[in-house]
Amino acid sequence: MNSSAPAVTPTGDSTARPRVAVVFGGRSSEHGVSCLTARNVVSVIDRGRYDVTTVGITPDGRWVRDDLGGVVPDGGLPHVDPEGAPFAWEELRDVDVVLPLLHGPWGEDGTIQGLLEMAGVRYVGAGVLASSVGMDKPFTKTVFSAAGLPQIAYVTITPRQWELEREKVLDRVRALRLPVFVKPARAGSSSGVTKVDDPSQLVAAVEAAREHDPKVIVEAAAIDKRELEVGVVQRLDGTAEASVVGEVRNDDATHDFYDFEAKYLDGSSANLVPADISDVLSERIRAYAIQAFEALGCEGLARVDFFLTGTAPDGLVVNEINTMPGFTSTSMFPVLWEASGVSYAELVDRLLQLALQREPGLR
Structure with missing residues (x-):
């Protein structure tokens, strides 16, 4: 560019x-x-x-x-x-x-x-609907399911269900088999996320997530997973293109998962770009990323996150989409594009130019 x-x-x-x-x-x-x-x-x-x-x-x-x-x-x-x-x-x-x-x-x-x-x-960036659906993990999964994208098993817990049908809800969560991850339905950066290994921890984990959001999502754990990420940006003609695939590595035993501290504060995580995967798998992931971007009707930019795990039928599931991903100079999104030949400054400029040529309103 x-x-x-x-x-x-x-x-x-x-x-x-x-x-x-x-x-x-x-x-x-x-x-x-x-x-x-x-x-x-x-x-x-x-x-x-x-x-x-x-x-x-x-x-x-x-x-x-x-x-x-x-x-x-x-x-x-x-x-x-x-x-x-x-x-x-x-x-x-x-x-x-x-x-x-x-x-x-x-x-x-x-x-x-x-x-x-x-x-x-x-x-x-994305418009009202894509931004709203992309923020709400259960609704994101509904759209992804309709688009035929592979996902991990999950349970949604609404405030009413938690107050009136708690035992039924907990039975549904137990059916996922432990361990599970309990998350606020509409939060990011792993805020309020708890890994649960024992049934006795479930209620406390849900309450911890509810401190961030009254609606909660519980996901089956991806065993022995690799966390892979792709950046998607529109070209100036509106078509979407995907970056190279990157991998988030968290080898610090003090973190059970890629939590807030690992992401931003203690330097225990690292990005491997490009990821050490086959060309065939890379192209499949990049195609899924564009499919996810278009399924939500995103505009401008997004980062699509995947798990590569033995628990899925073919090993690959879409985890989530971020319509405004972390954008520091060392965040995965710009690092992916740097490796794809688009510098940090060029990336910001492209996004501004895309927005300037787009009229607000229905489109």
Whole structure:
């Protein structure tokens, strides 16, 4: 991709710098990850081509101007400065495109996308429906099932079922056979996830997940699994292409699974890119990734995660999709594209150009 091409503007005036609002932070448990993503992304946006404004959303939902200059604590993550000057969301009508670098509920789940659609503002990434379905793991699995994608067995627990039919629910979970993973239905970065090896741990695990989301999903454990990931990005003509396949390696015995600390804080996980798999399997995974992207009606970008395990009939299952994946310079998504020949800066530029040429509204 030629990153020196003239920037697209809604008015068609290639001499004007498109105005970009980068929105980050938010109310979810992934607030700090979002801030880290924003720091990295803003650092590579070409200020000669784009006029950039940075807007933070505090954990209590206030919008403020934040220049991303705060000090990051050792072993911690940045956060939105609550003392920043207030920013009225209506001011987004004054920009050409919004880059919503929000992870988790109240951002990645279609909420800010709906706000921007109502305001008639262009934005990067999936629309309202794809964002919402992609955030809700049980609904994602319903769509994937309809698309014929292989998945692992699971049980959904709604708030009403947990309150009124708890024993029936627990019987359904036990039928999956232990171990299982208990997760919030609409959270990311492994927040609130518990691996359960003993039936006596189930209730506590569900309650821990419910601290993040009243709806819970329980998945059968993928035994001896390998975790494989693929990035999907649209070309400027709207067609989707898949990156090389990468593998997440977590060889630290202190982590039972790829949890929040392993992902972001203690450096115990590593990305192997490209993954050590056959060309035939790689092409199959990449085809599944595009199929998943299109099944949800995604736009812009997504990361699709897979398990390669002996528990599935053919060893491969789709785990989930992230419509706004982690986007730090060392996150798997940009690393996959770097290995596929698209640099971090070129990737950000492509996403902005895609959004600038897309009209808001029904499409």
